[in-house]
Amino acid sequence: MSEISVFHIARIKLPMEKNRLVMLLVGVNFVFTGFDVALSHAVNNFVPAYEWIPIIYAPLGAASSFLLALKTNPTKPLTFAHIILMALGIAVGVLGTAFHANQALNPLGQLTWIWLTFASPILAPLAFSGISLVGLYAVVEEIKDNPGFLKVPGIGIFKAPISRDRHFLWFVGLGFAASAITSIIDHGQYGYNFYKLIPIAYGLFATGVVISVALSKEWSRGDEVTYFWTMIAGIVVGLLGFGFHLSGDLGGTGQFSVERILVFAPILAPLLYADLGVLGLIVVGEEK
Amino acid sequence: MVEKLPRSLIIGIAVTLVAILIIYLFTKLPGGGETAKVQNVSFTGGDKCATCHQRVTPDIVYQYAMSTMAKSGVKCEDCHVVEKNNPLGHDHEGFFITYSPTPKQCARCHVRETDEFEHSRHAGPAWMALTGFDDFSPEQRKLTEEIPELTRGPNGIPTATRNALFDIEGPDVTPAACQSCHSIGKPNQDGSIGNCNKCHLRHEFSLAQVRKPEVCGQCHLGPDHPQDEIYKESAHGVMYATQGEKWNWNQKAGRLTVQDMPAPTCATCHMSGFGGEGTTHEVGTRLSMFLFAAVSTNRPNSEQNRRNMETLCYNCHSKPFVKNVYQRADSVTSFVNARVQEATNIINGLIKDKVITSKPFATQISFDAFDLWHYYGRTAKFAAYMQGPDYVQWHGVYPLLKQLNKVKEDAMRLRAQHKSGALK
Numbered sequence: 001m002s003e004i005s006v007f008h009i010a011r012i013k014l015p016m017e018k019n020r021l022v023m024l025l026v027g028v029n030f031v032f033t034g035f036d037v038a039l040s041h042a043v044n045n046f047v048p049a050y051e052w053i054p055i056i057y058a059p060l061g062a063a064s065s066f067l068l069a070l071k072t073n074p075t076k077p078l079t080f081a082h083i084i085l086m087a088l089g090i091a092v093g094v095l096g097t098a099f100h101a102n103q104a105l106n107p108l109g110q111l112t113w114i115w116l117t118f119a120s121p122i123l124a125p126l127a128f129s130g131i132s133l134v135g136l137y138a139v140v141e142e143i144k145d146n147p148g149f150l151k152v153p154g155i156g157i158f159k160a161p162i163s164r165d166r167h168f169l170w171f172v173g174l175g176f177a178a179s180a181i182t183s184i185i186d187h188g189q190y191g192y193n194f195y196k197l198i199p200i201a202y203g204l205f206a207t208g209v210v211i212s213v214a215l216s217k218e219w220s221r222g223d224e225v226t227y228f229w230t231m232i233a234g235i236v237v238g239l240l241g242f243g244f245h246l247s248g249d250l251g252g253t254g255q256f257s258v259e260r261i262l263v264f265a266p267i268l269a270p271l272l273y274a275d276l277g278v279l280g281l282i283v284v285g286e287e288k
Numbered sequence: 289m290v291e292k293l294p295r296s297l298i299i300g301i302a303v304t305l306v307a308i309l310i311i312y313l314f315t316k317l318p319g320g321g322e323t324a325k326v327q328n329v330s331f332t333g334g335d336k337c338a339t340c341h342q343r344v345t346p347d348i349v350y351q352y353a354m355s356t357m358a359k360s361g362v363k364c365e366d367c368h369v370v371e372k373n374n375p376l377g378h379d380h381e382g383f384f385i386t387y388s389p390t391p392k393q394c395a396r397c398h399v400r401e402t403d404e405f406e407h408s409r410h411a412g413p414a415w416m417a418l419t420g421f422d423d424f425s426p427e428q429r430k431l432t433e434e435i436p437e438l439t440r441g442p443n444g445i446p447t448a449t450r451n452a453l454f455d456i457e458g459p460d461v462t463p464a465a466c467q468s469c470h471s472i473g474k475p476n477q478d479g480s481i482g483n484c485n486k487c488h489l490r491h492e493f494s495l496a497q498v499r500k501p502e503v504c505g506q507c508h509l510g511p512d513h514p515q516d517e518i519y520k521e522s523a524h525g526v527m528y529a530t531q532g533e534k535w536n537w538n539q540k541a542g543r544l545t546v547q548d549m550p551a552p553t554c555a556t557c558h559m560s561g562f563g564g565e566g567t568t569h570e571v572g573t574r575l576s577m578f579l580f581a582a583v584s585t586n587r588p589n590s591e592q593n594r595r596n597m598e599t600l601c602y603n604c605h606s607k608p609f610v611k612n613v614y615q616r617a618d619s620v621t622s623f624v625n626a627r628v629q630e631a632t633n634i635i636n637g638l639i640k641d642k643v644i645t646s647k648p649f650a651t652q653i654s655f656d657a658f659d660l661w662h663y664y665g666r667t668a669k670f671a672a673y674m675q676g677p678d679y680v681q682w683h684g685v686y687p688l689l690k691q692l693n694k695v696k697e698d699a700m701r702l703r704a705q706h707k708s709g710a711l712k
Contacts, residue, residue: 201304205300
């Protein structure tokens with residue numbers, strides 16, 4: 001058991017050490033993202049064959065993350081294998097984004113709004129890169145009293161312009177940015193309404209807040225309170241979106257249909273906000 | 289007051305407001321915020337169809353939303369909901385619908401068009417080429433027999449000539465091959481015949497699309513009926529390829545003139561209301577000969593049909609020019625007819641003398657004789673009327689003569705072998 005204090009606003013009891021909990025979160029994210037991708041790629045029966053890449057990769061990333069989360073003293077080979085897998089995960093995300101971007105062009109090779117909204121979500125594969133980066137930094141250690149001096153186990157020490165904690169903040173901020181952009185594009189298919197503006201406005205707001213905090217040398221009490229409640233709001237908006245998407249997938253019939261789950265609103269996508277909210281709270285939490 | 293607000297809150301609010309303003313302005317740009325909904329689009333059952341289908345099959349909702357039918361207030365149910373006794377109907381989310389509407393549903397609004405279509409060679413005769421009358425109900429057969437242009441024997445009785453290849457290739461091949469095009473005239477279980485969607489591609493049902501030659505070229509291409517390729521070689525096709533983008537493709541039906549289309553496409557000559565000629569879905573009414581046949585003969589109403597076509601031609605061409613084109617094309621047809629008849633006589637002689645079997649496509653020479661008229665003879669004739677000289681010459685008459693020579697030599701060889709007993 002462990003406990004973190006988030007800006008002295010809230011104390012949160014953790015089931016394990018903070019770093020291992022981040023790793024556990026990474027593992028859970030790989031499981032959910034892999035499942036989500038499997039659902040999406042099942043629509044076209046996994047053709048072309050490279051649509052299997054993220055589906056095959058996700059369990060591997062999840063396995064190494066879970067193993068590290070469960071072990072208090074992980075072995076060097078396991079840590080090294082995890083680092084390699086996380087590096088691969090970053091590449092999988094970038095490659096997937098390229099594939100999705102190519103598919104978003106219309107038959108004339110032009111990028112038009114309507115094609116973009118109906119295309120494969122152009123930034124969604126970056127989730128793999130984001131999760132992998134968090135997974136990678138979860139095993140990276142910072143040299144005591146030397147912010148920015150990062151030790152990658154088995155590889156070496158690197159000097160980064162910002163501290164390890166700031167890196168996490170940037171990951172959270174960029175995660176919100178990618179989610180907000182995806183929300184703008186996906187919800188643009190049939191025009192916007194009030195409900196669709198909720199995740200868009202929230203995503204943009206959270207991006208502004210987190211990146212502003214990540215850029216600030218010192219945080220005022222107001223910044224800390226804003227950040228804290230923004231993360232809480234992320235959890236609420238994520239759960240609310242999950243409800244809306246589930247309702248859409250039931251198609252007003254109250255009946256579960258695999259076809260609807262496959263092709264209607266992506267059921268797990270809104271939970272990304274909740275996920276980022278939880279991660280955002282953990283990474284700024286001071287371990288007691 | 290603002291100074292007391294935390295910087296992160298101010299930045300967060302600023303980012304949100306600026307981004308939403310950009311999104312708002314973007315959606316106001318012409319085409320910038322184009323979505324899959326357009327004004328006046330009405331879907332059925334309190335938008336029930338669209339509610340699901342904009343997620344299940346968003347492309348068809350988008351296509352339909354762009355269509356003139358949607359703008360005219362035609363709802364999904366107007367085409368898809370069918371009577372309870374319709375054998376093609378299924379229960380679907382509280383509606384009794386057909387997934388693929390047939391001419392029976394199209395006729396709810398387009399009575400004249402479907403009637404003309406069902407009395408054309410695009411309808412029943414297209415499918416009869418594969419199965420004869422086997423797939424036709426008595427009512428469908430009666431309707432098809434009313435078609436003036438149905439191929440008939442010397443006694444006037446319709447001849448349901450079917451291509452033996454359909455049975456030879458069988459169900460492993462034909463659904464992906466000949467059936468695909470010939471199903472334009474396939475009898476439907478609801479009593480109707482054919483499929484309007486073959487040309488009027490769903491769900492936009494675009495007038496511009498159906499007027500373009502690519503639609504006809506879906507089926508009228510390849511070695512046995514290369515009209516698509518011939519058109520591309522012709523001056524008409526060159527005009528289309530080089531200037532077609534400037535033409536007024538969406539002019540209302542029946543109002544087309546040379547101002548809209550300075551050169552014709554397939555539809556202009558064979559179907560469109562153009563100049564003084566009215567629109568028709570009976571694709572034979574401007575054709576004077578059965579060019580698809582091995583030996584071409586005049587169609588019923590041949591003279592009137594030719595006058596109909598000439599009326600179209602006179603929109604751009606002088607009378608002597610048009611008469612000259614027809615005269616040259618008729619003489620190519622006569623030339624081809626004579627050679628095809630010669631080859632047919634040779635094959636019939638071989639069969640009569642029991643040198644080869646009468647079973648179709650059982651010997652190499654029967655394949656060769658088939659290619660002679662089915663590929664080369666047809667190509668030369670089509671190209672002569674459509675003004676594709678290379679297809680008359682090098683894809684038509686020249687290979688036809690070469691093939692005829694081969695058939696003659698092979699026939700002599702087979703007769704010699706038969707005489708010596710080598711064939712037994």
